[in-house]
Amino acid sequence: MAFEELLNDPVIQKYLHELVGPEGMPVAAAPPEGEVTDEELAEELDLELNDVRRALFILYENDLASYRRVRDEDSGWLTYLWTFHYDNIPENLEEEMERLLAALEEREEYERTHEFYLCEVCSIRFEFGDAMDQGFQCPECASPLESMDNDDLVGAMEQRLNTLREELNADIHAEAD
């Protein structure tokens, strides 16, 4: 099996699992050295050919596998020879983390720069402007809307952001070494 060291990393296992799902995991978790056909993988891993193909295609879409087609001269059948490119995983993961970071930054800014009101009966939250439009009364149950403090949420988001930024920095430094 290739990329063994990479595949021992639980973060990478989780990433692959999210990509291919439980049915595709046997394929994703055991990339062979060199080229392999989907039939060989199905036989070796005792899986349905369709599950193998589905997993391979997802890996292909994520730049983690490629194929070349070879026509058998006798039968005329096309064979797909697959190669795994797990050396792209660290870069993919970093892009995922950057996307997550950007989304979380946007969300945190929204929380930090808006004021919210809450119906404590229905647990529905309103932005200040919407609460004002409703006359600070819940449109569902007519209870008064109470000013809501989201400092704890913003604080938790800031902590998460700091952790993410540190992880990304650590990655960049590890690559530079």
Ligand SMILES: [Zn+2]
């Ligand atoms: Zn209500």
